[in-house]
Amino acid sequence: MVTPPLSLAPSLVQTAQAFVGEQHYPAATLYVVATPIGNLGDISLRALHVLASVDAVACEDTRHTAALLRSYGLERPLLAVHEHNEAQAADGIVRRLAAGERIAYVSDAGTPGISDPGSRLCHAVTEAGLRCMPLPGASSITALLSVAGLSLADQAPAFEFTGFLPAKGSARQAAVRRLAAQPHACVLLEAPHRIDALAQALTPLGDRWVTVGRELTKQFEDIATLPCAGLPGWLDASANRRRGEFTLVLHPQLPSPADASGLSAETMRVLGLLMQELPVKSAARLCADITGAPRNALYQAALGLKPD
Incomplete structure (x- = not known):
């Protein structure tokens, strides 16, 4: 990752504030912030504004997040919240939010709470009657x-x-x-x-x-x-x-190719299984209900499958 010159960082944060600063960012709120998965340029202006404004940043790895913030010319108090302490750390964050603080949460990369920690924290915050605000962004x-x-x-x-x-x-x-x-x-x-x-x-x-x-x-x-x-x-x-x-x-499973009757291989498989237990007419009717295929076509196909 290429770190931008620190001389550019203050103007970058100022630009972020100019674009998104008018939105209301309430106190007693946990801000769940997506961060770049690789390219530092994928940070959002809104994320920069919030990270510069909150009372503290809870994060998966304090060393990683400290380096990330420094890349943008930011420095905030950090709170370690990772998969091994998330339940316990959530209690402390809830208390701080209840006292009126604004706290951001970031994982090491991407959007928290999907594959990374964060979901337990959000659950605890919501259960306490406090607000979670998502800041969307990078996601693999x-x-x-x-x-x-x-x-x-x-x-x-x-x-x-x-x-x-x-x-x-x-x-x-x-x-x-x-x-x-x-x-x-x-x-x-x-x-x-x-x-x-x-x-x-x-x-x-x-x-x-x-x-x-x-x-x-x-x-x-x-x-x-x-x-x-x-x-x-x-x-x-x-x-x-x-x-x-x-x-x-x-990728999605492609539909089974149809045979000469216009019925898919999967439909013919179901029809064959039903014919092992049912008469032709009953098998065709039930297969139509299961697969949605035309009953007349199923009946003709069943006749072709039936031994002489």
Whole structure:
């Protein structure tokens, strides 16, 4: 990350105040602030204004956040709130908010409370009858989704945020089987030392597309869209591709191709299962209710499946 000259920082904060300073920023409020995931230029003017104005900044890592604030010419009292002390630290922050302070919370990078700490803190603040105000900004999730081209699947771009899969092999395989059954897109996160294991786990999904983003917004950002079966080979093509943090978008499952009857392979599979237990007419009727396929087409297909 390139640190801007400190001589520019005061004017940057002044610019932020000029654009967003007129909005009301109430006391007794926790400001949940998104921070850059790599490129320092992705900080918002509103985030700068709030970080310069609050009584204290609660953060995942005080050393990291102190360096981040110094990059913008800021210095504020810091409170450590991370995954190991979030529940206990929340009590102290609630007391300070109740006394009328304004406190910002930032994670090490991106939007707090999604995959990073922050959700327990927000819950405690809300439960105490106090306000949480979000300041949106950088997120590896939305960054990669925006370039994944999900609409190419001719489906609504619905997605599920899955995050990190289990580390253990059996649990990871079970999680991948669940993902394989999902018709919508799924967003995954992975660390560099486990990306090979994830790539191998996704290989059985074959030609289902995956968009992989590495070091998003940083100097050596790398984004590629390829079949799941090709992910191990993509990693093998360069040693650098195993470095940095990873975000992946598993694309929606494409509809099964239709056979000559116009019915999809999945519909024919359901019809075949029903015919093992039911007469032709009943199987066609129930299959139509399950799949939404035309009953007449199902009846004709069932006749073709029925032994002489």
